[in-house]
Amino acid sequence: MTDASAQIAEMTFEDALKALEDIVRRLESGDATLDDSISLYEQGEKLRLHCQQRLDAAQARIERVVQGADGQPAGTQPFDATDR
Numbered sequence: 307m308t309d310a311s312a313q314i315a316e317m318t319f320e321d322a323l324k325a326l327e328d329i330v331r332r333l334e335s336g337d338a339t340l341d342d343s344i345s346l347y348e349q350g351e352k353l354r355l356h357c358q359q360r361l362d363a364a365q366a367r368i369e370r371v372v373q374g375a376d377g378q379p380a381g382t383q384p385f386d387a388t389d390r
Contacts, residue, residue, distance in 0.1 A: 314352050319360040326353040 307315070314322065329350040332338055338346060 310349065311352060314356050317356065319357055322353050322356045326350055326357065329353070
């Protein structure tokens, strides 16, 4: 794992998203050279993947409340359960 990849792996979702937004701004400005643009794009893709992984992990942790026959919470089940 490269230093940049290790740094990205340690970022919070919010920090990675901010870094990704900064890269997008730099790319959209048109001020970067072709080589810089390619490097920025590669770094942006790593940040995007990190953000997606963090979102996927968060979704896996979300649980929804299951109501019993009396309308009271009876427990929880995974967010993506099929018997909603």
